[in-house]
Amino acid sequence: MNQKIVVCGAGIIGMSVALALAYHKQDVFLLAPDKSQTVIEEDIYDPRVYTISPSSQKFFKKIGIWNSLPIHRINPIERMEIFGDNGGKTNLTAWQASLSQLAWVIESNQIEKVLKREIKKYGIPWIKDSFVSYQNGKLGTQTGKEISAELFIGADGSKSLLRHYSNINFQHQTCNDISFIANLNGKYKHQNTAFQWFKKDSILAFLPMPNNKKGPQISMVWSMLKSKADKLSKMIYSDRINKIENEINLISNQVLGPVSISSKLYNFPLNLGKSDMITKKIALVGDAAHSIHPLAGQGLNLGLGDSEILSDIIASRAIHEEAGDENLLKRYYQARKNSVLIMSLGTYALRKLFFCNSFSLSWLRNFGMSQIDRDMFIKQFLINTASRN
Ligand SMILES: Cc1cc2nc3c(=O)[nH]c(=O)nc-3n(C[C@H](O)[C@H](O)[C@H](O)COP(=O)(O)OP(=O)(O)OC[C@H]3O[C@@H](n4cnc5c(N)ncnc54)[C@H](O)[C@@H]3O)c2cc1C
Numbered sequence: 001m002n003q004k005i006v007v008c009g010a011g012i013i014g015m016s017v018a019l020a021l022a023y024h025k026q027d028v029f030l031l032a033p034d035k036s037q038t039v040i041e042e043d044i045y046d047p048r049v050y051t052i053s054p055s056s057q058k059f060f061k062k063i064g065i066w067n068s069l070p071i072h073r074i075n076p077i078e079r080m081e082i083f084g085d086n087g088g089k090t091n092l093t094a095w096q097a098s099l100s101q102l103a104w105v106i107e108s109n110q111i112e113k114v115l116k117r118e119i120k121k122y123g124i125p126w127i128k129d130s131f132v133s134y135q136n137g138k139l140g141t142q143t144g145k146e147i148s149a150e151l152f153i154g155a156d157g158s159k160s161l162l163r164h165y166s167n168i169n170f171q172h173q174t175c176n177d178i179s180f181i182a183n184l185n186g187k188y189k190h191q192n193t194a195f196q197w198f199k200k201d202s203i204l205a206f207l208p209m210p211n212n213k214k215g216p217q218i219s220m221v222w223s224m225l226k227s228k229a230d231k232l233s234k235m236i237y238s239d240r241i242n243k244i245e246n247e248i249n250l251i252s253n254q255v256l257g258p259v260s261i262s263s264k265l266y267n268f269p270l271n272l273g274k275s276d277m278i279t280k281k282i283a284l285v286g287d288a289a290h291s292i293h294p295l296a297g298q299g300l301n302l303g304l305g306d307s308e309i310l311s312d313i314i315a316s317r318a319i320h321e322e323a324g325d326e327n328l329l330k331r332y333y334q335a336r337k338n339s340v341l342i343m344s345l346g347t348y349a350l351r352k353l354f355f356c357n358s359f360s361l362s363w364l365r366n367f368g369m370s371q372i373d374r375d376m377f378i379k380q381f382l383i384n385t386a387s388r389n
Contacts, residue, residue, distance in 0.1 A: 006149040013286030014155030015115040017307035019063045022122040024315035030126040038109045046107035047263040049219045051297035056304045068114040075208045076101040078192040105207045134165035151324035158271045160288035173272040178229035180222045182265045185214040187257025274344045281324035293347040309335045
C-alpha cells in the first residue's frame, strides 16, 4: 500500500491530528487497533478526565468537535488554589488574565466518542491493525501488510514503537512516580475551583466535576513516589480505598467536607521524557514526542498543540513540497520545541523541588508560592503560559 499521510495510533492525539488534516483536505489514513468504546451511562462519569486549556478548546472548535461534546458533563475551572507543604499558598483566577475560564474538565471517553464519530463522518480511512516493524521507510503490520507513505505521524503514545524503530533520540527523565485517579463525592460545592496540594512525597489534585446523584463530584489525581504507591498497591482493594480516603481527607483538610471514592480506582505509572520529534519522513506528536508529569494537567494539551501546528504546516506547504519533506518537518520541530521544553522542564523542576526533604528548599518553595500570590504579573504569566499549548 502506498499512502500520502499515515497517522499511527488512534488515541485522542492520533484521532485529532487525522481530523485536523482531513479538515485541511489532506489525504490521510489512520493505522491503529480499534479500541472498543466504553458504555457511557447517565450518572456515571469516566474517572479518566482531562483539563482542556482555552487553546485546546479553540482547536476542538476548529476541527468541529467542541459543539458535539455534552455541555452538561463538562465543568469549567474558574479558580485554582495551590498549597505548599509548609504554609505556602497561591491562587489563580480566570479574571486575573481576563478569561472567563482557566480550563474545562472533560471525560476522556466523551472526547474519544465525538472524535470517532467525526472521523466516520469525514470518511477518514482507518486501517484496524497494529504496526510491528519499520524498515527502509516501510511499516509492517501485524496482519502482514506493508505500508509506505510520504509521511508517517507517530501518535502511538509514551512507549512509541515508531520512535524506537526510527531511532529518534529520546531523553528519559528519571521519575518512577505513580498516579492514582478516581472520582470522589464531597459534601460542599466546589464552586468551579481546582485544588492542588504539594507534599514531600505526593501531589494531590481535586478537579471540579458536574454534580451527580450522590452530590458534589470531583476528580482526584494523586501522584506519588513509587515506594509510597507500592505500599498502597500491596493492600487488598477495600483497605486501599480506606487508606486513600483517610490520607486525602487529611491532606485536603476537608476543604470540600469529607470526600469518598465513588468510582473505580486506577493507577498509571509515569514514563517521562522528550524526544527530537522528527526524522526522515516521520513526525511524532503527543506522548510519543514528549510525556510530562501530570501535575500541571498539560500533557494532552501539549499534544493537541502538536496536532494543530503540524496539520497547519502540512496544509500550507509549498506546491513542490511533499508532506514528509525535510524542511517542512524542521519547521514543525522549530515551531514546537520551545513549548515542549518549557512545559517539560517546568513540570519536572516543580516535581523535583517538592519531592525533596532539604529545609532550605522547603523554605524556598513555600516562600516562592507566597511571593507569586502577591504578584499579579507572574500570575498572568502563569495563566497565559498554561492557556497556550
Ligand atoms: C494520571 C494522569 C492524568 C493526566 N491528566 C491530564 C490532564 O488533566 N490534562 C492533560 O492535558 N493531560 C493529562 N494527562 C496526559 C495525557 O493523558 C496524555 O498526554 C495523553 O493521553 C496522550 O495521548 P496520546 O494520544 O498521545 O497517547 P495514548 O493515549 O497513549 O494513545 C496512543 C495510541 O497509539 C496506539 N498504538 C500504540 N502502539 C501502536 C502500534 N504499534 N500500532 C498502532 N497503534 C498503536 C494505542 O492503541 C493508542 O490508541 C494525564 C496523564 C496521566 C497519567
